[in-house]
Amino acid sequence: MNWLALTSLMPLLLVASISVILLLLLAFIRDHKLTCWITCLGLAMAAFWAFADMGDAPQQVTPLLIMDDFSRLLGGTVLLVSLACGWMSYTYLETADEIREEYYILLSLAALGACVLVASNHFASMFIGLELMSVSLFAMVGYMAHSKQQANMTLEAGVKYMVLSGVSSSFLLFGVALIYAYAGNLNIDLLVAAEGPRLQSGYLVIGSALLLVGVAFKMSWIPFHMWTPDVYQGAPAPVTGFLAGAVKVAVFAFAMRWLMMAQGGYLDLLLLGLTVMAVLSMVVGNLLALRQNNLKRLLGYSSIAHMGYIIVTLAASATLGAAALSTALEAAAIYLITYASMTMLAFAVISQLAAQDRRFESGTLAHYQGLLYQQPLLAGALMLAMLALAGMPLTAGFIGKYYLVLVAVDSQLWLLLSLLVLGSSLGLYYYLRVILVLCKTPVGDSRLTLGASEKLLLTLLVAVTLWLGLYPTPAIQWVQLAIQ
Amino acid sequence: MQLLGIIISLLGGGVLALIVGRQSAAASRWLSLVSLAVASVFYASLWFDTTDPQATSLWLLHMDWPWIARFGIHLLLVTDGLSLVLIGLTLVLGYVALLSAWHEINHRCGLFYLNFLFTLAGVVGVFSALDLFLFFVFWEVMLVPMFLIIAIWGHEGRRYAATKFFIYTQASSLLMLAAMVGLVLLNLQQTEVWSFSWFTLTQTDTSGSLGMWLMLGFYLAFLVKLPGLPVHNWLPDAHTQAPTPGSILLAGILLKTGAYGLLRFVWPLFPDAASSFAPMAMGLGVFSVLYAAKLAFAQNDLKRLIAYTSISHMGFVSLGIFAWNHLGLQGTVMQMVGHGLSSAGLFAIAGLLQQRLHTRDLDKMGGLWGQMPKLAALSMLFAVAALGLPGLANFIGEFMVLVGVFQVAPWAASMAALGMILAPVYALIIMQKGFFGTAASTQTAGTSNVLDLNTSELLMLGVLVVGLVLLGFWPNLIFTITVAPVEYLMHLGKGG
Numbered sequence: 001m002n003w004l005a006l007t008s009l010m011p012l013l014l015v016a017s018i019s020v021i022l023l024l025l026l027a028f029i030r031d032h033k034l035t036c037w038i039t040c041l042g043l044a045m046a047a048f049w050a051f052a053d054m055g056d057a058p059q060q061v062t063p064l065l066i067m068d069d070f071s072r073l074l075g076g077t078v079l080l081v082s083l084a085c086g087w088m089s090y091t092y093l094e095t096a097d098e099i100r101e102e103y104y105i106l107l108s109l110a111a112l113g114a115c116v117l118v119a120s121n122h123f124a125s126m127f128i129g130l131e132l133m134s135v136s137l138f139a140m141v142g143y144m145a146h147s148k149q150q151a152n153m154t155l156e157a158g159v160k161y162m163v164l165s166g167v168s169s170s171f172l173l174f175g176v177a178l179i180y181a182y183a184g185n186l187n188i189d190l191l192v193a194a195e196g197p198r199l200q201s202g203y204l205v206i207g208s209a210l211l212l213v214g215v216a217f218k219m220s221w222i223p224f225h226m227w228t229p230d231v232y233q234g235a236p237a238p239v240t241g242f243l244a245g246a247v248k249v250a251v252f253a254f255a256m257r258w259l260m261m262a263q264g265g266y267l268d269l270l271l272l273g274l275t276v277m278a279v280l281s282m283v284v285g286n287l288l289a290l291r292q293n294n295l296k297r298l299l300g301y302s303s304i305a306h307m308g309y310i311i312v313t314l315a316a317s318a319t320l321g322a323a324a325l326s327t328a329l330e331a332a333a334i335y336l337i338t339y340a341s342m343t344m345l346a347f348a349v350i351s352q353l354a355a356q357d358r359r360f361e362s363g364t365l366a367h368y369q370g371l372l373y374q375q376p377l378l379a380g381a382l383m384l385a386m387l388a389l390a391g392m393p394l395t396a397g398f399i400g401k402y403y404l405v406l407v408a409v410d411s412q413l414w415l416l417l418s419l420l421v422l423g424s425s426l427g428l429y430y431y432l433r434v435i436l437v438l439c440k441t442p443v444g445d446s447r448l449t450l451g452a453s454e455k456l457l458l459t460l461l462v463a464v465t466l467w468l469g470l471y472p473t474p475a476i477q478w479v480q481l482a483i484q
Numbered sequence: 485m486q487l488l489g490i491i492i493s494l495l496g497g498g499v500l501a502l503i504v505g506r507q508s509a510a511a512s513r514w515l516s517l518v519s520l521a522v523a524s525v526f527y528a529s530l531w532f533d534t535t536d537p538q539a540t541s542l543w544l545l546h547m548d549w550p551w552i553a554r555f556g557i558h559l560l561l562v563t564d565g566l567s568l569v570l571i572g573l574t575l576v577l578g579y580v581a582l583l584s585a586w587h588e589i590n591h592r593c594g595l596f597y598l599n600f601l602f603t604l605a606g607v608v609g610v611f612s613a614l615d616l617f618l619f620f621v622f623w624e625v626m627l628v629p630m631f632l633i634i635a636i637w638g639h640e641g642r643r644y645a646a647t648k649f650f651i652y653t654q655a656s657s658l659l660m661l662a663a664m665v666g667l668v669l670l671n672l673q674q675t676e677v678w679s680f681s682w683f684t685l686t687q688t689d690t691s692g693s694l695g696m697w698l699m700l701g702f703y704l705a706f707l708v709k710l711p712g713l714p715v716h717n718w719l720p721d722a723h724t725q726a727p728t729p730g731s732i733l734l735a736g737i738l739l740k741t742g743a744y745g746l747l748r749f750v751w752p753l754f755p756d757a758a759s760s761f762a763p764m765a766m767g768l769g770v771f772s773v774l775y776a777a778k779l780a781f782a783q784n785d786l787k788r789l790i791a792y793t794s795i796s797h798m799g800f801v802s803l804g805i806f807a808w809n810h811l812g813l814q815g816t817v818m819q820m821v822g823h824g825l826s827s828a829g830l831f832a833i834a835g836l837l838q839q840r841l842h843t844r845d846l847d848k849m850g851g852l853w854g855q856m857p858k859l860a861a862l863s864m865l866f867a868v869a870a871l872g873l874p875g876l877a878n879f880i881g882e883f884m885v886l887v888g889v890f891q892v893a894p895w896a897a898s899m900a901a902l903g904m905i906l907a908p909v910y911a912l913i914i915m916q917k918g919f920f921g922t923a924a925s926t927q928t929a930g931t932s933n934v935l936d937l938n939t940s941e942l943l944m945l946g947v948l949v950v951g952l953v954l955l956g957f958w959p960n961l962i963f964t965i966t967v968a969p970v971e972y973l974m975h976l977g978k979g980g
Contacts (some may be wrong), residue, residue, distance in 0.1 A: 053664075113692065204722070206758075255833055307823060324861060373592070390654075392624055392625070392628060392648055393620065393621040393624045393625055394621060394625055398621075398624075401661075402661070402665075405658075405661055405662050405665050406665050406669075407663045409662055409666045409669060410669055420658060421655070421658045421662065423657075424654075424658055425654065425655035425658065426656070428650060428651050428654050429647065429651060430653075431645075432631070432647050433647075435632075435635075436643050436646070439632065439635055439636050471551075472552060473551075473552055473553055473554065476552070476554045477554075480554075
């Protein structure tokens, strides 16, 4: 490993050093504010480093990790999501009856895992990244285990996530093993492994299918979505934000490398399965969201639907030549970035509210009644997030949806396109429901307050969501750079 | 720049209204009036502006800034006579709706005027954007404030109505988005250039079966907005539940965006597909005219009745557009303006009656002429305008549409003419049930000078009356402006 490779790996090293520094620090000083500051600063520096490196030559760091513009862009996105998550966790944890500081170690480890996942072009590093992320998340989902208010929900969610995630990881590992048996190499790009011992391609088919099951679990594609609503509802709001934002981005980034960019013909093998999951996720995800009465649960189903939409890009890249592939990659990356911005906005609002009253995350939508008149900033931000998720123009969500429609029409995926339209129309109903609740006449008076740092975070997230919708050109240019 | 000026003064006025609305409701009202006035000044200066170098006799104003370079998307705002007429209608009805809101909207005023002015800005954008992507953005964005107006300030069933309104329009416009992307990709295939510009895309060869599918995507979105049968179902609910200013905006101008879309996009972009689809569309138009008129007759709720008459009148618009000849199109434009004024008048009347009687049920009214003669007389005028009495704008519109349609499809014209018989039935039933006969027992009897119109209400309705009569006697006011754009659209719509 030379110096250049080491500096290009700097974002990952920075994130890793946060957890080490915090571990050492906590032996001497326990200070919530300081811990949060170190985490956020470290994540911000890492993200900045990743974005600043954009445009540099790709660096293969050991056979395991590749730091190209794709890793930098989506890794940077993951780091920014983690930063927002750490930021919103501060107020949330301040009001929790629970030990606070260790949370940030887990957060930085999960962020590190997500970044490794994005940068992996080797099945071993993929598994390391995925497990690093998941194991930290088990603890984060169940973090409020000793809290009097939240213990039941959060423990249930944590155990559920751990057991199901463990099962899916074993599927994934088995799949990797079969692919290894076929190729004799763990490199994602099977062409590199062409000289290895070849077995019948049945190994490849079954191995890929099992690997896909593992990925589908993390992406909560139906029928592997069972954990999603419970975990979304039970986990502390900032952690749910991480699950919805960072995890989805990181896992799908790996899926893009594996299915779209690598030469292995995996995608042709899995296309039917992917299409079935897309159809189910779009339709069933939206249908199940219609009657949800808890906002986080609703957003859980909404994320199932959104992750169903993004399969359109995978299907599109399977159909045509190089031009379609690059458009599909561009669409997928844009969709991930826009989805991350709007979903983080939604969870930032929820965790600010939940920090003051836990019923905002565990209770029914009725708690949000009339929020528009009591807390215009929070309610306005939530409204924007809902409109963005519904795909209204001038918000990030529309640019993502436009890209999906573009690739679907370009590749003539009429079935998926019509389901995309149908699903989005169904989705409107529940997003509007949330907006309507916010607009109702308030019941009673509420004593919600909002500190300066929370206001700043919300303003930044609102700005990003609007900026991506109003003037997406810079984002598109970065993405085009990243997928070359 | 004037177009941008109109849009920005409306948007800016909306934001300011929200800010001052926290302190004083009156201030937000006056501020909205001022921002509407500023917008009108910009609009007036459009007429006298001869400095624009790109202006021709056809295109008055051209504003073109790059927006999303990746797809060749521009901020392209252009006006021709057609847009000019419709933007003018938007502003006039903006004043009328503002006056009707003045006393009716009493809570959360700042927020209301924000949504109100944003809706107007969105509609102005729809009427002037000629980049398809930008058009789509305005098309969708005007929905959100309208949705909130219905959902927050509407009547008893407001949330249901608002959701239905939003889902109908949004779902159909997603199909339009897909069709739009398809058209752009078709153009990309033919010319290897990304462009969403109307001027480029009208040159695209859209003959063939793909053109038909794309046309249907656009047609459906506009048909929902128009609305025409069988996708009209959102309208009676939305119009009935919206507060009076909301109903005025919906009936007066939001419906016209659908007609404008058919006129500006469907024919010029897909001439072949549209002309082969025309008999079908005209059939649906005839069906709308007759069936909605019959439904209107069966309503007891005054606002619901008026809402159904709108569907019936928009059937004529559909007919006139798909006749695609000079008389038909000119008649359509006149019908759009005439219906905008008369339906705004009728909804304003319904709102005034509801304020006074606290009901919209026609069965609970009766004999109102004695108590409020001025209001009753004006209702009579708007009702006969709606039924197409010669001397008022709607007559010119409907008559020309029928003549135009007769030239291409005599069967459609003859059947739609039956609508001229049904229209008096539903128009006069309003008068008969509401204003003649004996007073219903539930009615609170008051002295006539308390109940009748006051000055500001007279002013509000007077504007509409003047417009209707003026255009009824002097239709050339509009025809001279729209003749060139209509000729140009017809030229494009004739196909290659």
